[in-house]
Amino acid sequence: MSTSRSSKSRFQATQSMPTTRAGTKRSRLRVSYINPLSVIKTTFIISLAFGLASIVALIMLWSVAKLSGTIDSATGLLTDIFGSGGAGFNIVSLLSLPRIIFIGSVFTVFQVVTWTLLSGIVSVIYNMFAEYVGGWEVTLTEDL
Secondary structure, eight states, rough: OOOTTSSOSSSEEEEEEEEESSTEEEEEEEEOOOEEEEEEEHHHHHHHHHHHHHHHHHHHHHHHHHHHHHHHHHHHHHHHHSSSSSOOOOOOHHHOOOHHHHHHHHHHHHHHHHHHHHHHHHHHHHHHHHHHHOOOEEEEEEOO
16 A cells, blocks of 8 residues: 555755765755654553563662661651551551552553653654654764
8 A cells, every 4th residue: 555655755865965074974864754653653662661660660669668677667657656546557558569569550551651642643743844844854974
């Protein structure tokens, strides 16, 4: 299937500039179209990687806090403040590892969906503006 976009060049050489020094070649390119599906796929993979890294970092942070006794100290402090009666506050049950992993996973799913949708929308908006303005011009320099 051929579309009107597939016949259009994504990079247009606007002007080949003369060499400025011996062995230096410069060329100008104009980015006039970005494929939204490629942007969506790339952003999905990158945000998924960042999300998984944040879950691993959250697990490591929780482990350090648990092993150093920070969570138990916070539980003791809150018990001293609020009392140990019926209104006793147990932060260990509130911040258990499965609950932390669940909260991190929910945040990661929200982050992946949000960044993927936003990047697709931004690429479509860029393509609309690039039709009127002409795109983004990039100058490449090569030392020979």
